[in-house]
Amino acid sequence: MILPADYHLHTHNSGDSEAPMEEMIESALKKGIKEICFTEHMDMDYPVTEDLTKDYFLLDTASYKKELYKYKEMYRDKITIKFGVEVGMQTHLAKKNSDYVRSEDFDFVIASIHLIDGEDPYYPSFWTGKDVKKTFGQYFEYTLENLKIFDDYCVLGHLDYLVRYAPKNNKDYSYQAYSEIIDAILTHLISKDKGLDFNTKPLYTDKSCPNPNTEILKRYKELGGRIITFGSDAHKADAVAGSFNKARMMALACGFDEYCTFEKKIPIFHRL
Numbered sequence: 001m002i003l004p005a006d007y008h009l010h011t012h013n014s015g016d017s018e019a020p021m022e023e024m025i026e027s028a029l030k031k032g033i034k035e036i037c038f039t040e041h042m043d044m045d046y047p048v049t050e051d052l053t054k055d056y057f058l059l060d061t062a063s064y065k066k067e068l069y070k071y072k073e074m075y076r077d078k079i080t081i082k083f084g085v086e087v088g089m090q091t092h093l094a095k096k097n098s099d100y101v102r103s104e105d106f107d108f109v110i111a112s113i114h115l116i117d118g119e120d121p122y123y124p125s126f127w128t129g130k131d132v133k134k135t136f137g138q139y140f141e142y143t144l145e146n147l148k149i150f151d152d153y154c155v156l157g158h159l160d161y162l163v164r165y166a167p168k169n170n171k172d173y174s175y176q177a178y179s180e181i182i183d184a185i186l187t188h189l190i191s192k193d194k195g196l197d198f199n200t201k202p203l204y205t206d207k208s209c210p211n212p213n214t215e216i217l218k219r220y221k222e223l224g225g226r227i228i229t230f231g232s233d234a235h236k237a238d239a240v241a242g243s244f245n246k247a248r249m250m251a252l253a254c255g256f257d258e259y260c261t262f263e264k265k266i267p268i269f270h271r272l
């Protein structure tokens with residue numbers, strides 16, 4: 001059984017990873033993966049905090065690309081390596097992000113929301129004094145608002161990302177509780193031939209649901225969606241293809257029988 005391609009990987013080119021690219025590639029090879037795509041962070045206007053400098057998530061694209069093409073050539077008989085990016089959406093950045101993506105010959109682009117009102121839910125301080133249920137709703141609304149003005153991407157990254165970091169034991173999250181806005185996001189993606197990043201990170205870290213959860217994946221399929229990519233969102237070598245066996249079974253159970261890789265932003269379908 002060959003695992004699906006891993007289409008969400010970070011290396012030292014991303015502000016929050018120190019992983020050498022070659023270690024990530026070797027790890028993929030060890031797991032028998034035939035294709036990977038690096039998707040380094042490009043989050044413009046990420047807020048300055050105590051421990052992060054202004055350009056923490058700004059990607060040095062030229063240097064990243066040079067390194068990637070070196071390994072692509074070096075490993076070409078062993079594994080296919082694609083050139084991707086994970087772009088952080090904020091409404092005021094729609095044009096800047098478009099210009100950026102179009103200025104490069106990316107194979108694959110993930111569009112993600114990492115910030116709401118300029119704050120990252122990754123930090124516990126984000127949640128202080130916030131109504132969790134309302135914040136989830138705002139997050140989905142903000143996602144749709146961004147997708148309506150930014151179109152230069154292939155898949156939406158980790159659709160319910162903020163749930164990963166929400167205070168534990170909250171009972172406010174389920175697809176049903178936000179079905180209207182989530183359906184609007186999914187319908188929008190489908191009408192634009194865009195896909196979903198099936199993000200397995202929570203599966204191999206705290207063993208919770210993937211992002212998005214399986215109810216949302218199932219709903220995307222029901223509404224006519226066909227494009228999913230598998231992404232471990234690994235920031236270090238041992239996490240490459242993390243929980244991919246389990247994720248593959250989950251995708252099959254949600255009704256998918258194929259998944260995608262990309263070449264110059266065009267999807268290529270493979271049997272699951």
Ligand SMILES: [Zn+2]
Binds near residue numbers: 086112114157158
């Ligand atoms: Zn992300």
Ligand SMILES: [Zn+2]
Binds near residue numbers: 010
């Ligand atoms: Zn990521």
